[in-house]
Amino acid sequence: AQSVAQPEDQVNVAEGNPLTVKCTYSVSGNPYLFWYVQYPNRGLQFLLKYITGDNLVKGSYGFEAEFNKSQTSFHLKKPSALVSDSALYFCAVRDGTSGTYKYIFGTGTRLKVLA
């Protein structure tokens, strides 16, 4: 079975500092990994994905994520946080081998960027 863990309910970071939002996953086959952001009263917005290839994936709004197969992690990062990055972030996984197209989401991490 697939699963995703986001160990931190909330991450606080000062504006201008680097940020990391953690995600670990469990999947039987090849992991397809995704990050989404959700602003208040809005739907989820796609940020980036890892399917195969380079372990460092770049996405929207200056975000990037690093895939680590040995640690089964896919942490979201940004070199310099903005106040406008404050939102709810979700990691998701799909088993790329099974062909079921079932996406499992984590419980979310609230990011607060302090001015």
Added chain:
Amino acid sequence: EAGVVQSPRYKIIEKKQPVAFWCNPISGHNTLYWYLQNLGQGPELLIRYENEEAVDDSQLPKDRFSAERLKGVDSTLKIQPAELGDSAVYLCASRARGVTGELFFGEGSRLTVL
């Protein structure tokens, strides 16, 4: 290109009343998902359609929830009768044909059951 469209955005009903949510996916997206999102939580899958076929409805509470996607395009999710615990956001998402695609979400329909 228009995104995933959901309606209504907000709905307030009394318990035991019926309610329906509508979703129009991105044009050409053959896979459609309905997710339930409780406050501050991640989305949980209710049902997935491939074209007009419901291929995964194992998490749909079939005693009170039903869904349809008759022509393989737009979809309706219904709750009858609604219970207090159904208060949540109902998200619709779609994806294009192909192996590696991400999901595209609508704005969601927030249900409050009184």
